[in-house]
Amino acid sequence: MHTKTISQLSAVLRSGEVSSVELTSLFLDRIKQHNLALNCFISITEAQALEAAAAADQRLKAGNAAPLTGVPIAHKDIFCTEGVKTTCGSKMLDNFIAPYESTCTAKFRDAGAVMLGKTNMDEFAMGSSNETSYFGAVKNPWDQGRVPGGSSGGSVSAVAARLAPAATGTDTGGSIRQPAALCGLTGLKPTYGRVSRFGMIAFASSLDQAGPVTYSAEDAALMMNVMAGFDERDSTSVAREVPDYSANLENGIEGLKIGLPKEYFGEGLDGNIARVIDAAIKEYEALGAVVKEISLPNTGLAVPTYYVVAPAECSTNLSRFDGVRFGHRCDDPQDLFDLYTRSRGEGFGLEVKRRIMIGTYVLSAGYYDAYYLKAQKIRRLISDDFRAAFEKVDVIMGPTTPSTAFKLGEKADDPVTMYLSDIYTIAVNMAGLPAASIPAGFVDGLPVGLQVIGNYFDESRLLNVAHKYQQATDWHLQVPKEFQ
Amino acid sequence: MSVDRSDITKVARLARLKIDEADVPQYVDNLSNILGLVEQMSAVNTDDVVPMAHPLDAAQRLRADEVSDTNQRDKFQALAPQVESGLYLVPKVIE
Numbered sequence: 311m312h313t314k315t316i317s318q319l320s321a322v323l324r325s326g327e328v329s330s331v332e333l334t335s336l337f338l339d340r341i342k343q344h345n346l347a348l349n350c351f352i353s354i355t356e357a358q359a360l361e362a363a364a365a366a367d368q369r370l371k372a373g374n375a376a377p378l379t380g381v382p383i384a385h386k387d388i389f390c391t392e393g394v395k396t397t398c399g400s401k402m403l404d405n406f407i408a409p410y411e412s413t414c415t416a417k418f419r420d421a422g423a424v425m426l427g428k429t430n431m432d433e434f435a436m437g438s439s440n441e442t443s444y445f446g447a448v449k450n451p452w453d454q455g456r457v458p459g460g461s462s463g464g465s466v467s468a469v470a471a472r473l474a475p476a477a478t479g480t481d482t483g484g485s486i487r488q489p490a491a492l493c494g495l496t497g498l499k500p501t502y503g504r505v506s507r508f509g510m511i512a513f514a515s516s517l518d519q520a521g522p523v524t525y526s527a528e529d530a531a532l533m534m535n536v537m538a539g540f541d542e543r544d545s546t547s548v549a550r551e552v553p554d555y556s557a558n559l560e561n562g563i564e565g566l567k568i569g570l571p572k573e574y575f576g577e578g579l580d581g582n583i584a585r586v587i588d589a590a591i592k593e594y595e596a597l598g599a600v601v602k603e604i605s606l607p608n609t610g611l612a613v614p615t616y617y618v619v620a621p622a623e624c625s626t627n628l629s630r631f632d633g634v635r636f637g638h639r640c641d642d643p644q645d646l647f648d649l650y651t652r653s654r655g656e657g658f659g660l661e662v663k664r665r666i667m668i669g670t671y672v673l674s675a676g677y678y679d680a681y682y683l684k685a686q687k688i689r690r691l692i693s694d695d696f697r698a699a700f701e702k703v704d705v706i707m708g709p710t711t712p713s714t715a716f717k718l719g720e721k722a723d724d725p726v727t728m729y730l731s732d733i734y735t736i737a738v739n740m741a742g743l744p745a746a747s748i749p750a751g752f753v754d755g756l757p758v759g760l761q762v763i764g765n766y767f768d769e770s771r772l773l774n775v776a777h778k779y780q781q782a783t784d785w786h787l788q789v790p791k792e793f794q
Numbered sequence: 795m796s797v798d799r800s801d802i803t804k805v806a807r808l809a810r811l812k813i814d815e816a817d818v819p820q821y822v823d824n825l826s827n828i829l830g831l832v833e834q835m836s837a838v839n840t841d842d843v844v845p846m847a848h849p850l851d852a853a854q855r856l857r858a859d860e861v862s863d864t865n866q867r868d869k870f871q872a873l874a875p876q877v878e879s880g881l882y883l884v885p886k887v888i889e
Contacts, residue, residue, distance in 0.1 A: 502849040614834040639875035645885050655812030670809040686845035726827050742849020
């Protein structure tokens with residue numbers, strides 16, 4: 311039962327073969343059994359989960375259930391959940407019981423999905439390995455000596471180990487796609503503005519976007535049907551009709567034009583990964599797609615530009631943590647300056663402080679034009695590359711990551727090397743486009759992800775393209791041995 | 795582009811972050827390396843490029859200036875480290 315997709319779980323709940331309380335208990339038991347080793351949950355909300363499951367069972371009996379009613383899921387601890395500790399992976403919020411509910415988690419709650427707990431993450435979503443969490447590193451279920459990726463490392467590790475059948479994540483520079491690739495899952499970053507950011511603790515507001523982490527594209531469609539939509543409480547939410555993401559999954563992909571950016575297959579890409587990606591592209595050709603080489607000439611500038619834009623926005627967003635209204639406050643402040651600086655100095659971890667410092671530096675007097683304005687101009691060039699490409703092709707494909715999961719500690723002391731592990735994912739956030747990572751094979755027993763990038767609001771097509779591949783392959787159904 | 799100790803001290807003050815003296819050299823190294831990465835931007839000519847502040851170039855939505863939420867002061871202040879009579883307390887600012 312624990313290896314079933316949420317599409318299958320939705321069906322067994324309806325047939326009455328299993329109740330939501332039974333299903334929820336099963337996953338809670340699995341979490342208790344494995345969380346000590348994997349560290350993928352910060353909070354396990356057992357009592358609330360069982361209560362929600364009982365209510366879901368009533369709703370299933372009454373015949374007014376939605377597709378996800380009774381299905382247990384996990385939420386990244388970046389979403390405010392009313393009455394439940396919401397830490398964002400930080401000591402700063404270790405004492406923070408959210409006073410309101412994020413739109414995203416409220417939608418799942420209203421759909422009858424059962425929250426199992428809140429998952430571990432890089433502190434304030436800043437990291438690519440889940441090692442910056444105040445609550446400790448998360449382990450990759452495929453090899454517990456390796457990182458699961460980040461920043462949605464807890465969500466991805468939990469789903470990969472079958473401790474939850476699906477989870478939410480957020481993606482600012484690759485934080486859904488990179489861990490999904492490293493743990494063998496399907497992860498989708500929707501178009502900027504597609505999913506509400508209300509109640510999702512902000513890192514870089516012009517880049518952040520929530521999305522699903524699932525086994526299959528079919529499951530991601532079910533999650534998107536709940537998550538997506540306009541929200542007046544998010545000023546950057548887009549008022550645009552939400553399609554039924556499940557409706558076009560089965561469409562044929564004969565004649566689909568796939569663009570392969572030559573910059574994604576050059577220096578820095580592990581040869582074994584390149585072979586896995588080549589094989590996946592061949593599979594698409596066998597399904598009738600047409601492949602075309604394209605160029606995204608400004609690809610190399612995405613990481614440098616991101617490390618101006620994201621820290622600048624983060625330093626602004628994180629100024630709200632002042633030790634006055636909520637969150638950590640230092641002991642015995644001498645004066646107001648001491649209160650601010652020590653509360654923040656103690657409450658934030660090293661990587662968060664680094665990024666606040668970079669952001670403050672690039673926004674400071676005399677540097678704004680050289681850094682922030684310059685970065686915004688290059689952001690336009692990066693975005694224009696994609697616009698030009700989508701005039702010629704329907705989707706863009708390439709590797710999600712340049713290597714498979716690295717060892718714990720391997721890159722922790724070298725921020726720049728760590729930042730470069732997001733080299734293929736960051737440009738998508740700069741442009742605001744949707745993109746998915748889907749399992750495409752293994753190298754030495756470690757999963758490899760294929761990235762599929764779509765045009766604005768073309769999530770339906772991305773899911774269709776991913777689903778057709780998943781019907782022809784079974785990489786997405788592989789389970790790490792210890793968790794089968 | 796590299797930064798020195800005095801830059802770190804100045805930026806930490808602007809950012810209201812207490813940084814231990816012993817950690818300053820590490821910040822000097824890290825920030826210099828990150829700014830070295832960022833420096834790649836300067837090779838690009840962006841003279842005629844319009845800055846992109848936002849992925850969808852969306853305009854800020856407006857709404858009628860009407861009350862849309864209720865007062866939840868007590869609920870929010872329950873999270874604060876120190877409050878009294880509905881006020882947030884901080885160390886004395888004015889003599």
